[in-house]
Amino acid sequence: xxxxxxxxxxxxxxxxxxxxxxxxxxxxxxxxxxxxxxxxxxxxxxxxxxxxxxxxxxxxxxxxxxxxxxxxxxxxxxxxxxxxxxxxxxxxxxxxxxxxxxxxxxxxxxxxxxxxxxxxxxxxxxxxxxxxxxxxxxxxxxxxxxxxxxxxxxxxxxxxxxxxxxxxxxxxxxxxxxxxxxxxxxxxxxxxxxxxxxxxxxxxxxxxxxxxxxxxxxxxxxxxxxxxxxxxxxxxxxxxxxxxxxxxxxxxxxxxxxxxxxxxxxxxxxxxxxxxxxxxxxxxxxxxxxxxxxxxxxxxxxxxxxxxxxxxxxxxxxxxxxxxxxxxxxxxxxxxxxxxxxxxxxxxxxxxxxxxxxxxxxxxxxxxxxxxxxxxxxxxxxxxxxxxxxxxxxxxxxxxxxxxxxxxxxxxxxxxxxxxxxxxxxxxxxxxxxxxxxxxxxxxxxxxxxxxxxxxxxxxxxxxxxxxxxxxxxxxxxxxxxxxxxxxxxxxxxxxxxxxxxxxxxxxxxxxxxxxxxxxxxxxxxxxxxxxxxxxxxxxxxxxxxxxxxxxx
Numbered sequence: 001x002x003x004x005x006x007x008x009x010x011x012x013x014x015x016x017x018x019x020x021x022x023x024x025x026x027x028x029x030x031x032x033x034x035x036x037x038x039x040x041x042x043x044x045x046x047x048x049x050x051x052x053x054x055x056x057x058x059x060x061x062x063x064x065x066x067x068x069x070x071x072x073x074x075x076x077x078x079x080x081x082x083x084x085x086x087x088x089x090x091x092x093x094x095x096x097x098x099x100x101x102x103x104x105x106x107x108x109x110x111x112x113x114x115x116x117x118x119x120x121x122x123x124x125x126x127x128x129x130x131x132x133x134x135x136x137x138x139x140x141x142x143x144x145x146x147x148x149x150x151x152x153x154x155x156x157x158x159x160x161x162x163x164x165x166x167x168x169x170x171x172x173x174x175x176x177x178x179x180x181x182x183x184x185x186x187x188x189x190x191x192x193x194x195x196x197x198x199x200x201x202x203x204x205x206x207x208x209x210x211x212x213x214x215x216x217x218x219x220x221x222x223x224x225x226x227x228x229x230x231x232x233x234x235x236x237x238x239x240x241x242x243x244x245x246x247x248x249x250x251x252x253x254x255x256x257x258x259x260x261x262x263x264x265x266x267x268x269x270x271x272x273x274x275x276x277x278x279x280x281x282x283x284x285x286x287x288x289x290x291x292x293x294x295x296x297x298x299x300x301x302x303x304x305x306x307x308x309x310x311x312x313x314x315x316x317x318x319x320x321x322x323x324x325x326x327x328x329x330x331x332x333x334x335x336x337x338x339x340x341x342x343x344x345x346x347x348x349x350x351x352x353x354x355x356x357x358x359x360x361x362x363x364x365x366x367x368x369x370x371x372x373x374x375x376x377x378x379x380x381x382x383x384x385x386x387x388x389x390x391x392x393x394x395x396x397x398x399x400x401x402x403x404x405x406x407x408x409x410x411x412x413x414x415x416x417x418x419x420x421x422x423x424x425x426x427x428x429x430x431x432x433x434x435x436x437x438x439x440x441x442x443x444x445x446x447x448x449x450x451x452x453x454x455x456x457x458x459x460x461x462x463x464x465x466x467x468x469x470x471x472x473x474x475x476x477x478x479x480x481x482x483x484x485x486x487x488x489x490x491x492x493x494x495x496x497x498x499x500x501x502x503x504x505x506x507x508x509x510x511x512x513x514x515x516x517x518x519x520x521x522x523x524x525x526x527x528x529x530x531x532x533x534x535x536x537x538x539x540x541x542x543x544x545x546x547x548x549x550x551x552x553x
Contacts, residue, residue: 001026001116002044006066007051007078008032011269012101015235023105033062041069046116049078051101064093076115087122092153097121141183149176226366227275227351230376231268234452237380238264243456248432249425250450251391252384252457259408262310263387267303271382274299280352292348293334296341301330304390308398311407329393340385342447342464347378360463377460381449384457395423439477442466443484 003026007013013030020028029042048070050063066075074096087098096115099108111121152173156166242260244253252260274295283291305326338344349355350371356363357371364371398404405414413422441448451460473481 001046001112002042003028003112004036004042004045004048004073005030005078006033006036006048009051009269011231011235011265011272012051014232015239019105020109024109033065037065037069045070045073047112048073048075049099050075051079052077063090063095067094074115076112076121091122141179145176145180145183149173149180152176226372226375229372230351230379231272233376234268234379234383237452238268240452240454241456242452245453245456245458246450248459249422249429250384250457251388251395251426254391254395254410254413254419254422255408256410260387263303263307263390264383266306267299267383267386267390270299270303270306275351288349288353289345292345293338295348296338296344297330297334300333300337300386300389301326303386304330304393307390308394311404325397329397333389333393337385337389339469341382342449343378344382347375347382350375374462377449377451377462380451384450384452392426395419395426435476436480439473439480440484442469442473442477443481 001024003020005013005016005028007016007030010032017028017030020026031039048066050066052062063075063077075094076096077090077098079098079101090098097111097120099111099121103111115121152169155161155169156173161169238261242252242257242264244250252263255263280288280291305323346355346357350357350366354366356366357374358364359370359374409419413419437448445463445466447462447464447466449460449462450457452458470481
């Protein structure tokens with residue numbers, strides 16, 4: 001089998017091709033839209049998998065160019081979300097099927113084989129969630145219009161249709177299209193949730209722990225080899241365990257492991273888009289630092305919008321009100337988020353400006369193992385911290401419908417009491433970090449980074465000077481550093497005094513109390529000996545009839 005994957009996301013192409021190659025012996029090629037349309041069409045393709053990657057409706061119909069480019073090859077949509085209108089549009093355009101991203105490879109392969117054999121597969125059906133009466137009316141009306149429109153199109157496709165009937169059906173087609181345009185323009189759009197087909201036990205066992213394991217590196221669309229290597233390493237770790245192996249609580253624990261992996265993947269995808277932006281080449285040093293802060297804010301905003309939009313937490317995640325809310329929260333979170341992302345500017349400069357990293361006051365070359373390991377730690381901490389902050393926004397700002405809990409929350413955290421307990425644990429952790437852990441780390445010139453280890457998410461400690469932060473501490477955090485300094489100053493002296501007092505106590509016990517106890521014991525022994533001799537003499541006297549010195553012959 002020969003497959004062509006057309007997707008603008010290089011990370012997804014990397015993981016999908018690797019997983020499919022390991023499960024099958026198929027020949028797979030992967031390109032983005034611009035590259036594939038600028039090359040000569042490949043011959044003997046069995047199937048084309050396409051992600052339209054639409055923004056609004058601007059790129060939605062790009063798959064038509066693929067149909068023109070490969071007229072005899074079936075095209076299948078492999079994407080994240082579809083609504084009812086797009087599904088019907090894709091069916092009318094001759095698309096052979098729709099498969100959602102995130103399916104287990106073992107479940108995906110039979111579907112692909114069925115399509116190659118000439119079948120059509122639509123793995124999900126849209127189910128509308130009515131936000132209000134008008135939204136439900138719009139959805140039901142469009143479904144009825146498109147059903148009738150399909151019937152009219154099938155009548156018009158008949159070759160022996162009389163001219164009168166063709167004229168009538170053509171008029172009905174114009175009326176139906178006009179009615180559909182009026183409904184789309186005048187009535188509000190309801191959110192559409194895709195109800196997945198039930199997964200088998202085999203699918204769940206392959207999907208939850210992460211079935212994609214990279215054995216050989218694949219080429220992705222980037223000219224930076226160090227960033228490419230870091231992407232591959234991060235992708236491998238994201239498909240490993242993501243459980244909490246630390247002693248503290250964090251927000252990622254509220255969602256299921258598969259959703260943690262999905263959120264971290266979204267953030268990594270958005271970061272890859274930022275790093276591939278050509279504007280970085282023309283920025284001066286001061287502009288570069290400002291752009292780094294702006295990029296972190298956009299990274300949070302776009303990642304939150306993408307993740308929230310997949311699960312319909314709002315009526316319309318493209319609405320101006322929701323986007324304005326995300327923008328306000330991103331701006332408000334930036335001052336508190338930046339101190340929790342150490343060396344993010346150095347990370348950007350390492351990958352985008354080829355600036356070496358300085359570790360423990362030693363500057364390492366770009367390709368050194370120390371610089372690669374440190375950049376990987378900073379990158380993983382960036383992903384995990386942003387994921388925690390996005391989920392903090394979800395927990396504190398967005399409502400908690402049962403649909404949301406069933407989709408992304410862990411089963412043990414779906415009740416109101418369990419969520420309240422989890423929030424209380426997080427609140428205590430925030431206070432502990434603000435008033436004790438962070439001041440202590442600043443005073444000790446350390447950063448505690450969240451990284452991905454063999455057992456899950458772990459804490460890695462790195463050394464770095466933090467004198468400016470130490471000088472800016474006020475209030476309780478400043479008092480904590482003073483207490484730590486007093487403890488460091490007094491602890492040796494207190495230990496010396498305790499040691500000296502211990503020596504005196506030992507001397508008194510051994511040389512004074514011990515000797516006194518020895519004399520008392522000796523007196524007791526001597527007294528016991530005299531009593532024994534007196535008792536023995538008395539026994540002898542009684543034995544001789546009361547005479548002390550009996551006569552001897």
